[in-house]
Amino acid sequence: MKTFVILCLGQVLSSIGSGMTYFSLTIWVWQKTNSAASVALILVFYQLPQIIITPLSGVLPDHFSHKKLLIGSDLGSALCTFSVGILAFLQILDVKYIYLIASIIGCFGNLQTLSYITLIPLIVPSQHHARVSSMGAIIIYSAGIVAPALAGILFPVIGLTGITIIDMTTFTIAAMTILILPMAFQIKSNKRTNQPLVIAQLKEQLIGNIIFGFKYIYRHSNLSKILIIFSLFSFVEGISDVIYQPMILAKTGGNTELLGIIVALGGVGGILGGTICSIWGGFKKRTTGIFAGFVIIGFSRLVMGLIARPQLWLIANFGASLPSPLITSSYMAIWYKKVAQEIQGRVLAVDYLIGTxxxxxxxxxxxxxxxRALLVLTNLNDFSILPINKIFGPPPGSGMALLMVFCGVIAFLLGLWGLLIYQHRDD
Incomplete structure (x- = not known):
């Protein structure tokens, strides 16, 4: 546990620095473009390369030193962050450069995540695995509290270059914690006997594992059904999660301090939800936890889109984050129960790939x-007797508010359908 605690402390600082940079990039792109599409593309370019690299990232820790993989991925991400700071300092930073850098950081982040996940069983006794998982969730949400709050305050003062300097400092501390860990941390698989041969076999293994995972899910109807339902929710919630920050910036005239507080309170909700879930353990019927979470998140997004008041945005974002740990833990518990342990890696890799x-x-x-929603609102305002501008507010931001409401309604109804109908028909 001592090794994990040291690693954990370093990752907390690094996550805060990375979160500050991402939050600042969101603000920077919005200020330059005033476009929700441009902000959303940061996440798209961050995640798209992971679709290709995820199977490879899952195999590499079985054959190479976890320590080297973690340091290499951290170093790659740090160099990308450094390049953002330099370009911003020289005043030649452009949105297209941010998209390119986000793609590269996504690859390194993917490798770091999977290396970290596969490392935990090697350095933590089995009786502490549940505790470690809870600590990992708290790390993520802790960074979600501190990073946006700090970035929202500091970005108007020190700019993007100053934020990246802070990020580089936190990276240096995280790298030092990895370097001082004992040599036992570099445990390697016995499979690493001939690395050129291993690398030559990776392609065949990757394709075979992906095909196996898809076939397994397809043949088990309970898994395929819950995957489809969860994917539909993830899609509408993913849209809401992308647009709520530019929506708030648009409706508040670019108030970064307020946005930072709202995002931070969402992190508080996630930590509280994770803590409650780790103590309570969730519903015995796992689908109840999933669909109840859908209802709460859907209602929170509906409120966030309909009522343009900072106080209600704070409460709604807290409510949207609170049930997330319950949904995730309930969903994963179903997969752990339904999929044999010896094939979980291959099957869960496909689930992770689909999620990405x-x-x-x-x-x-x-x-x-x-x-599109903005165009719909414009037409409705011209030809409808309804007070559209009073409901969703004037542009900018009204189109995003309408889309937020639409996504919230879908999530709410999906959860309600699941509670009333689906889980009484399927386990």
Whole structure:
């Protein structure tokens, strides 16, 4: 546990620095373009390369040193962050450069995540695995609290270059924690006997594993059904998660401090939800946890889109984050129960891959649909007797508010259908 705690502390700082950079890039792109589509494309370009690299990232930790993989992925991400700071300092940073850098960082981040996940069983006793998983969730949401709050305050003062300097500092500390860990941290698989041969076999293994995972899910109807339902929710929630920040910026005249507080309170909701879930353990019927979470998140997004008041945005974003750990833990518990342990890696890799594709499509659709929603509102305002501008507010931001409401309604109804109908028919 001592090794994990040291690693954990370093990752907390690194996550805060990375979160500050991402949040600042969101603000920077919005200020330059005033376009929800441009903001959404940051996430799209971050995630798209992961669709290709995820199977490879899952295999590499079985054959190469976890320590080297973690340091290499951290170093690659740090160099990308450094390049953002330099370009911003020289005043030649452009949106297209951000998209390119986001793609590269996505690849390194994917490798880091899978290396970290596969490392935990090697350095933590089995009786502490559940505790470690809860700590990992708290790390993510802790960064979600601190990073946007700090970035929202500091970005107007020190700019993007200053934010990247902070990020580089946190990276240096995280890298030092990895370097001081004992040599036992570099445990390698016995499979690493002939690395050229291993690399030559990776392609065949990757294709075979992906095909196996898809076939397994297709043949088990309960898994395929819950995957489809969860993917639909993930798509609409992914759209909401992408557009709510530019929507708030548009409706508040670019108030970064307020946005930072709202995002931070969402992190508080995630930590509270994770803590409650780790103590309670969730519903015995796992689908209840999933669909109840859908209802809460859907209603929260509906409120966020309909009522343009900062106080209600704070509450709604808290509500949208609170049930997320319950949904995730309930969903994963179903997969752990239904999939034999010896094949979980191959099957869960396909689930992870599908999730990445859905998230990327949601980010791509968010900007396009927000612009379409704005056109719909304009036409309705011209030809309808309804007070459209009073409901969704005037542009900018009204199209994103309408899209937020639409996504919230779908998530709410999906959860309600699941609670009333689906889970009484399927386990």
């Amino acid at each position: 594709v859905i998230s990327s499509l949601a980010g791509l659709a968010a900007g396009i649909l927000a612009n």
